[in-house]
Amino acid sequence: MSDLFEAIAAPARRAILDVLRERDGQTLFEICTRLAMTKDLTLTRQAISQHLDVLESAGLLSTKREGRYKYHYLDTTPLEEIVDRWLTPDRKKRGK
Amino acid sequence: MSDLFEAIAAPARRAILDVLRERDGQTLFEICTRLAMTKDLTLTRQAISQHLDVLESAGLLSTKREGRYKYHYLDTTPLEEIVDRWLTPDRKKRGK
DNA sequence: TTGACAGGCAAGCATTGGCTTGCCTATCAT
DNA sequence: ATGATAGGCAAGCCAATGCTTGCCTGTCAA
Numbered sequence: 587m588s589d590l591f592e593a594i595a596a597p598a599r600r601a602i603l604d605v606l607r608e609r610d611g612q613t614l615f616e617i618c619t620r621l622a623m624t625k626d627l628t629l630t631r632q633a634i635s636q637h638l639d640v641l642e643s644a645g646l647l648s649t650k651r652e653g654r655y656k657y658h659y660l661d662t663t664p665l666e667e668i669v670d671r672w673l674t675p676d677r678k679k680r681g682k
Numbered sequence: 683m684s685d686l687f688e689a690i691a692a693p694a695r696r697a698i699l700d701v702l703r704e705r706d707g708q709t710l711f712e713i714c715t716r717l718a719m720t721k722d723l724t725l726t727r728q729a730i731s732q733h734l735d736v737l738e739s740a741g742l743l744s745t746k747r748e749g750r751y752k753y754h755y756l757d758t759t760p761l762e763e764i765v766d767r768w769l770t771p772d773r774k775k776r777g778k
Numbered sequence: 779t780t781g782a783c784a785g786g787c788a789a790g791c792a793t794t795g796g797c798t799t800g801c802c803t804a805t806c807a808t
Numbered sequence: 809a810t811g812a813t814a815g816g817c818a819a820g821c822c823a824a825t826g827c828t829t830g831c832c833t834g835t836c837a838a
Binding site for chain 1: 785786787
């Protein structure tokens with residue numbers, strides 16, 4: 587859906603963001619094992635791959651392919667929309 | 683679900699937050715008409731009531747009953763969790 | 779070149795969530 | 809007391825979502 591809010595709605599996707607925050611630029615399999623180890627979240631590789639697609643289309647992460655590896659990089663700037671929308675009292679539109 | 687992230691996942695609920703931000707302490711019917719007028723969102727009263735329940739259990743708004751009126755007050759402090767979780771680079775837990 | 783490894787595509791299932799419809803309770807004015 | 813207004817409860821429908829299973833493509837080492 588390419589929607590930011592729907593992207594962070596699923597607990598699994600938030601866990602992925604946390605995992606990428608601990609260590610940026612991980613591959614799909616690295617994310618899988620790290621979720622299982624540190625977050626106690628055991629999912630299929632395909633499930634996590636789908637979550638990564640949602641996060642990418644929401645602009646929360648970017649990818650870089652290199653050989654047979656695909657690295658995932660966190661980008662939290664879209665989350666600033668939330669701050670600007672509700673947490674800034676006077677609704678000041680900061681110049682982009 | 684009392685989940686913050688699921689609360690702001692639905693566009694209708696975000697519109698409600700915006701509407702309460704424009705004018706705090708509105709009743710259910712006021713919210714209904716204001717959504718229809720300014721947000722072009724025409725929903726059943728019950729639908730909006732259900733959304734308000736979700737928002738309240740997420741801590742995003744508080745209510746005060748007065749006679750046959752029930753006023754709704756916005757509270758955006760739960761959203762700060764998002765800032766603390768991903769937008770603070772060094773993960774400093776600010777003293778509550 | 780063959781096998782192991784990293785990832786992608788697509789169909790299918792089960793559950794959830796958003797919204798509606800229908801009816802009921804409570805408060806206030808006349 | 810009666811009607812109008814503000815809100816609540818609950819069942820039900822439909823579409824979307826999360827996850828799985830099964831299979832296929834591409835890259836690299838021996």
